[in-house]
Amino acid sequence: MTPPNATVTEDGRRTASGTTDIIRLINLTMRQIRVVVACALLVGVGTALYTLLRARSYKSTAGFLLQPPKIAGNMPGLAAQLGLTLPMSDPGQSPAFYAEMIKSRDVLLALTDSMFTYRDLNQRTVTVSLAQAYKVRARDSLLLRERTLGRLNGSVTVRTSARSGVVTFSVEAPAPELAERIANGILIELSYFNMQRRQSQAAAERRFTEQRLVEVRADLRTAEDALADFLRRNRSITNSPQLKFEEQRLTTEVDLRRTVYSQLAQAYEQSKIEEVRDTPQLTIVQRPEVPVLPDPRMLIGKTLVALVFGAVVGLLLGMVRERVADAKLHSAPEVTEFARLRDAALAAVKHPFRSHR
Secondary structure, X not given: OOOOOEEEOOOOOEEEHHHHHHHHHHHHHHHOHHHHHHHHHHHHHHHHHHHHHOOOOEEEEEEEEEOOOOOOOOHHHHHHHOOOOOOOOOXXXXXXXXXXXXXXXXXXXXXXXXXXXXXXXXXXXEEEEHHHHOOOOOOOHHHHHHHHHHHHHHHEEEEEOOOOOOEEEEEEEOOHHHHHHHHHHHHHHHHHHHHHHHHHHHHHHHHHHHHHHHXXXXXXXXXXXXXXXXXXXXXXXXXXXXXXXXXXXXXXXHHHHHXXXXXXXXXXXXXXXXXXXXXXXXXXXXXXXXXXXXOOOOHHHHHHHHHHHHHHHHHHHHHHHHHHHHHHHHOHHHHHHHHHHHXXXXXXXXXXXXXXX
16 A cells, blocks of 8 residues: 555655655756756855955943942932832943944934044045045935945844843944944944933932922921920920820921921932032943954855755745746647637638638
């Protein structure tokens, strides 16, 4: 009995369908060997030439670590007394956020619109824009800017370590010093953004604590006035438990208001300091350096992949050629019949009263 996945050849031998498919593929490759080899060589040689003729690129790498943000004064305890809850973590201070910021439009546009001074491959000092350095061409300035931005975006790679929180990024450029300059520019833009964001947040905290300080100062004066008025009206409270309790209640209210006022004053002074603080909170783990050697071309690996891809394309072209040839062979009778019927129809139109066979 023949297995369901087997075919029977003309001489009665049974062959598995999988083996038959492999044999058919090998036979097809052998019949179309010229097309397969030609496509493989064409794609492989083209890739090798493009890799060899393409300008070398240089990569500079940098890494930084975020310092945890400081909460001004005794803000957690103060917020708890006021019935508020402060967030334990700020998504805007996470490594993932700054990894996205590196390739953000604002950061890259600041570099796209800048001029860079560096030594080129011929050791000449040049001052050019990124569009000139990357040899970007466009019809107008807006399109040139967008293309340069896209070229720079493709030249920057970012990775984040989930264990250590270190953000590492690399910049590719056509000159070693240019790559180092761009990487330094990214760090400067990130530090500036971090400082501006921190100062803006500190300014908002200062305005909030200043407003609360005025309110709590008024509450404290009211509580102190109430205690002073009670003591004036009750000079002797030794023999009155009710008066002792009232004095203790007013004293506790004054002490609480004083504590809140003191903590608010500390938070206010701390926020004023943070508002004008210009120290960076990015700890540079790896400073960008001028690369000594260009990036490896990976010529052998790219050529081998291109050869395999070209061979697959050639095999597909061979299959198409055989399908077209088979279609022509099977459609020859139909084409002949179509030509005969077409001629008869044309003759009938030209001579409608003549009998046609």
